Amino acid sequence: MRARFGTISWLAGLIGRLGSSRGSRPYLRDCIIVSLAVAPTGVTFGVVADAAGFDLARIIVMSALVFTGASQFAAVGVINDGGSGGAAVGSALLLAARNALYGPVMRRALPPSTPARLGAAQFVIDETTAVSTAQTNRRDATGAFWFSGVLLWLVWNACSIAGALLGAVLGTPETWGLDAAFPAILVALLAPHVRTAAGRTAALAAAAVALGVVPVTGTGVPILVSVVALAPALWVRARREDSPATDGTPGEAPGRAL
């Protein structure tokens, strides 16, 4: 993603300037950068979901209605690995839980009426929260939320459909190494979460426990394991918070993850 940022930010700057000539919308550029940056990820999702045996209808429903990338990749990956549907949904929901933390941070950007706010909720994800909370006033925060939300939705859906169609053309026999593609994707998704000591503790503990319990259990275990691994991670986090000027626990500030 980052490799293309030169071209993307140049393009976004151009479009942003066109936009700003009709009024001051300082957030347009950020929104466009974030939306274009998810394009290759969306294509990747379409290709691997198709290869994992998801039909076009399911891929469209996933990107349009689930609309939270990490959960989509996790669900498709668990199915590809031979896991049960329940394990796939459980993993996806545990990952989606962090979207519930963005609502309170996004309050000023969301509409005041309850029905409108519930409609807006679909767009409350990592990227829109990052762009919106970076704005200095309420008007820009609202504009950034809606503009990035709708643009991201369009790009994400168009690209995942394109990926699904591309995947159907390519065809992906197991011998190509598809079974290694999913854990590799999850390594990419894990990367932004291990920047803190607590995140690293959670990851290492979960990895160790998962390897330890494999011989005795079946699929769906990673879900239980990851909950157990939170104990040492929360302990590390609490200790770090006691001493000032440590890793600045991101918690409320989402990274550039999906």
Add this chain to the structure above:
Amino acid sequence: MSWPLMIGLVAGCYGLKALGVSKLGGRVDRRLGPAVTLLPAALFAALIMIMTFEDAGTLTLDARAAGVAAGAVAVWRKAPLILVVAVAMAVTAAVRIVT
């Protein structure tokens, strides 16, 4: 994945977003915030281990491990996701041909 499960996934993911924007959102944030923030790190790590080393209920070291390791290097070098996938698949396929 069956349609009932798909609907459950859609409803669950939307429900969590809606919970956040509702009045209960602030309470969830305070009580469960730290745990929820750390969940992805733990879950991704556990899934990576199972998907890389598990085969029919036992631990094995096969071509997948080489592919995932190569993919991890690509992640570390800040490669775009599509390249990470290509590298992991190519290395795994190459190891399978050789062995």
